[in-house]
Amino acid sequence: MKRVLVIGAGLTGLFAAAMAARRGAEVTLVTDGRGGLELSHGCIDLLTPPLSPETFGHLLPAHPYRRAGLERIREAMDLFREFLTEQGLTYFGSLEHNLALPSAAGGIRDTGLAPLAQATGALADAGTFHLASLAHFRDFSAAFAAQRLRQRGLPVGGVVELALPNLPPGRDLYATDLARLFDDREWREETIRSWRSPLTGIQRLGVPAVLGLTGAEAARTSAEEQLGVRLFEIPTLPPSVPGLRLERALRRTAQAAGAHLIEGAHATGLVEAASIGRVTGVVYVSAGGPRPQRAEAVILATGGALHGGLVFRSHGAVQESVFDLPVEHASERGGWTAESLFASQPYSRFGVIIGDDFRPVGPDGQPLFENLFAAGGLLGGCDRTAEGSRQGIDLVSAYCAVEEALT
Ligand SMILES: Cc1cc2nc3c(=O)[nH]c(=O)nc-3n(C[C@H](O)[C@H](O)[C@H](O)COP(=O)(O)OP(=O)(O)OC[C@H]3O[C@@H](n4cnc5c(N)ncnc54)[C@H](O)[C@@H]3O)c2cc1C
Incomplete structure (x- = not known):
């Protein structure tokens, strides 16, 4: 050896x-x-x-x-x-074709391989998508990203703000704080249930990349089933949950x-x-x-x-x-x-x-x-x-x- x-x-x-x-x-x-x-x-x-x-x-x-x-x-x-x-x-992608993904600043980012949670937001995919801000999370503004993506001719259908129940009091939360909350199954399911009504009629939705650190792929898929919406994640400022x-x-x-x-x-x-x-x-x-x-x-x-x-x-x-x-x-x-x-x-x-x-x-x-x-x-x-x-x-x-x- x-x-x-x-x-x-x-x-x-x-x-x-x-x-x-x-x-x-x-x-x-x-x-x-x-x-x-x-x-x-x-x-x-x-x-x-x-x-x-x-x-x-x-x-x-x-x-x-x-x-x-x-x-x-x-x-x-x-x-x-x-x-x-x-x-x-x-991880989804290939050597020969880059994926074009939306960034949190409303730009377009080319990459070779992306985790499925991000690849679902590939801009070459046909159809309108919406973007969501999460209440009290300051590191991602759906309105700002949507405005800039629209200027680039992308079909952003609209923006929504989604609630996060029972947040711990105190300082602003980082992406990693939220990801840890999403790792808690009970909290996650309660949160996803509360999103059903504001997401009625939406088919594809970009959210900041905070949907858990552990078992996040399974959690995202289960949330998609509960909501009937294709969910994709957009990485935010560091600390980066996908990283x-x-x-x-x-x-x-x-x-x-x-x-x-x-x-x-x-x-x-x-x-x-x-x-x-x-x-x-x-x-x-x-x-x-x-x-x-x-x-x-x-x-x-x-x-x-x-x-x-x-x-x-x-x-x-x-x-x-x-x-x-x-x-x-x-x-x-x-x-x-x-x-x-x-x-x-x-x-x-x-x-x-x-x-x-x-x-x-x-x-x-x-x-x-x-x-x-x-x-x-x-x-x-x-x-x-x-x-x-x-x-x-x-x-x-x-x-x-x-x-x-x-x-
Ligand atoms: C300030 C900063 C900004 C970055 N910005 C971006 C970005 O915008 N986008 C992006 O995609 N990536 C970013 N990265 C990550 C960057 O992509 C990676 O650092 C890069 O890909 C190189 O990876 P690496 O594994 O070779 O080295 P690194 O990720 O830099 O890791 C080097 C490792 O070596 C260790 N090390 C160094 N010297 C010693 C030593 N003498 N003894 C023991 N251990 C040692 C360090 O502790 C570290 O664990 C950033 C990294 C840094 C540090």
Whole structure:
């Protein structure tokens, strides 16, 4: 059984840990915090315009998708969907066609795969839809979203405000507070009953994504049956309930497959002189003090600048934070940003460069360590935001890194 160490618990690290454990590895995941999933919409953005031989051919040679190849991109998505289906979260969509979904700000968001609760709101679906605000929930205004969607020519039939009975007194509620209330079956059923009358005559309704954290798909389907309305969810401001559902589902998959999670532990790279050309593992710091965690293969999934995987220094240096790997970046700070705020930003493409086997490479293109692999937000060679490829790159690179680490 190969000992694999994953560093980071975002989408990339959790998927890598789940996959490696399922493939029979002895997996330890070390992380100093939560990943970015609670800030994400819970969908898998793959590429806009969608993946095709033509769009694929336009990607930079160092792009993680180019390293993976179309076949492995497809395999990664299939495995992701398999894991999520097992956890009761059906993901809908394809590589070749993006779904156009309404956003809480009344925009249109393209994505590759979406949980069924969001995919039901795909704007290509024929027919009028309504939007609902929830009383006392300030993070979603149906009227605002409807006005902007109508300006884009979309058939918004109208808006309704739905009541939420017996709310706890005190502060304004977050999406996660409401989701926990919806997890309470009695409260949920009473609430859904109270919605019957205001929803008479409505066929498809968009609500903020708060319909539960646990068993949400089953709860939504049962609410649809009770109301006779097709319900779809629209993600709101963070904390994002769809992102948290995804995080929980992957965490459960990884742990059920035997992965051991060490949380709240900051890791620094361990490279012992006795193992030339190989990394030994990490030293992590937790409440008990520093401890070494050795492994035969290490998958670095520490994210980009926003989560500490990359550190941008004011004097123009950009560092990788665990093994001090070289980071491709513009050495002059003037070259970090584009003149227009709305253009593709050079700093978005900064990151660790990998070879075809997902091992970080040096400026000569040669792997730096035989048993170190990198994936996710840490990788350079792509502008994930401009391309709309953020979560796709996370999953595909995690998939390839695990495959390579286990060969
Ligand atoms: C500020 C912010 C804004 C975001 N905004 C959006 C958004 O608008 N839309 C969207 O879809 N997604 C958003 N995201 C999520 C983003 O998509 C993901 O972070 C990204 O996809 C990369 O995923 P990842 O798993 O590679 O890394 P991350 O999700 O960044 O996770 C990195 C993990 O590595 C851990 N880590 C880092 N360094 C160490 C270390 N030395 N030792 C141990 N653990 C370490 C971190 O604690 C974390 O668990 C945002 C994330 C952040 C942080």
